[in-house]
Amino acid sequence: MLKTTPVKDQGQSQLCWIFAMLATIETEHLMRGDSVNLSTAYVARMALRQRIQDAYLAKGKRPIHLRGMASNALSAIADQGLLAYDTYHVEDYSVFSAFPKKAANLCKLAVAQQEGLVRLVQRYDNLADQSIGALPRAQFMLGAEYTLGEFGRSVCRHDEYVGLTSFTHHPFNAAFALEVPDNVNRDCLLNLPIDSLVSLTERSLRAGHPLCWEGDTSEPGFNFTQAIARIPEHSTAPTQQMRQREFETFRTTDDHCMAIVGLARDAQGKRYFIMKNSWGTDNAFKGFMFMSEDYFRMKTIALWAQRECLGA
Template sequence: MNYKHLILTAGLAVSSVCAFSQDNLVNSLKDNKTATRKEKFKFTEVINLENTSIKNQGSSGTCWSYSTNSFLESEMIKAGKKPVNLAELYTARCAYIEKGKNYVRMHGAVSLGDGGELHDVINMYRKYGAMPLEQYTGLNYGTTTNKFGELGAMMEGMLKATVQNPNGKLTPNWLTAYTSAIDSYLGQVPESFEYQGKKYTPQTFAQQVVGLNPDDYVEFSSFTDHPYYKKFTLLVPDNWSFDQVYNLQLDDVTNCIDNALKNGYTVAWATDVSEKSFSWVNGVAFVPETPYELMTSEDKKTMFDGPKPEMVITPEVREKAFDDYTTTDDHGMHIVGLAKDQNGKEYYIVKNSWGPSNDYKGYLYVTKAFVRYKTTAFLLNKKALPADILKKTGI
């Protein structure tokens, strides 16, 4: 996710998969917070699946890692295991190594940055295993929260210098130098570590403690210009690994999410959060019936003053938003439940990684229309899929 948002405020830090400027996002949040709106929405939980504590990704573009590791923690709970707080920056560190290799092999013709995709977490789990947060915090240079500006600039500078090939022939040393630079910021990965009195490597920890099968997880999106129920390459900048996802019809998106939640499975979710109708502070996201730019000043002021009518989201409306860059691949979060407002409209309960500083202590309520409109991808356990989707995709 090539995120547009970067914020660092007391108790809240948001970033690029998360590349608006810091000031732009702060101002955006202030625009939406004209007054406290929590009392205007009356939410009743329908499903609220167990999940681990709210985390804070700090000033880093690692929402993809936080959201999908949170998803894996809930998968442990679903499997009857005691969840582990997984080391999000161990996953990110491994992905940055692989992204660097890919960048050099492609002679620099792919995106850089610290963003990524939901499937990156599964791919790194499969190849590199996992670590508990207590053994790999990624805070290796005196900060108490992630702060990746210098690290990102260092990675970009080294990789660009490498592909310029100043020696006329690439040496193998660039990878050692690049890896060492990342490890100097995030910390070296130990060959083994102790967890609850036993010794593990990242691979044995993934196998014996986390105990999840990476082959159980599948990713989906919805586009009109690809065959339905077939795989296609997700063409967003941060899909640096060129992974493929299954293409669903639009109604299938919410049907799959609903089926998962009703059967006790959570969902990792990639989306656009740049809309004025997405308010982190108020903890609500919806699609207003009248586009923001056509609203009166009074409508803008009262946008979160209780439930509002929404635009009807069709495949054509959704596709147009992708094509004109209204929808971009901004952010990764974790869908953990379902709720209804005072009018009976359904909202997904969404866990974020920006700390607990909004009206709902780190969670949001997101309408189904917003999910239909703004989802770039979602990932879930194949056991959570409806039978007809399994049959149509051949999963």
């Protein structure tokens, strides 16, 4: 298993996409010998800040919420930088459950009064300071001072990760905007055959690179308490056509994100991916889970991998 930072707990928030992407970045740095623990609260705050501006310019016609994909977290880092966990965090992430509604009310008022973006952002920042905590002016790390943008760029380059998926309603080896509700910015993902996606995932892990996973966790075979995700025994081995049918008939749903941090095999030799979840540590493996290769093949929606692993 790759090195990881401590497992966190997203509480009742919808921030798995941030927790998982930051966990992936953290493990990438740990495997390079560079320890870093990053602020989910900061990324969530800045992502919602952008969303209320977008909603304002759409005259309030765009929904304001904190669901998303890992690509949204990467965009927020590229645009607004980063902070370390110890610099900016909350004790209970459930605060982010009610916060989007408060932000939406601000936006609604701003649209009605035609306040403009500057005033809206000022009001939002004041609300966020009260609800989440005031932002520091800089990030201090190992005796050095960084602006938030500098720290973000030092941790994650804007082109460091590539989004991947595997569906047959678009051509393989080309990018397309995946049609799931949480792809709020219609980010494009590279479409690969599922065999290629599995091979790339294994190759990345063996080379010391984690990945960010997004997929279906509503299946009976997904059990957090037992730390397992698997297809029922004696099921037919998943094929590309089977996963496509599950997706098109809405039996594969876009539920959750986790970091992939290792490989394992059971006593029968069946392969599993080790997943770092963000639901706390109250399960059989202290917050980690084992996802069977069959489950991965059938229920993966998207992955984010180090770009260098594509050509490996």
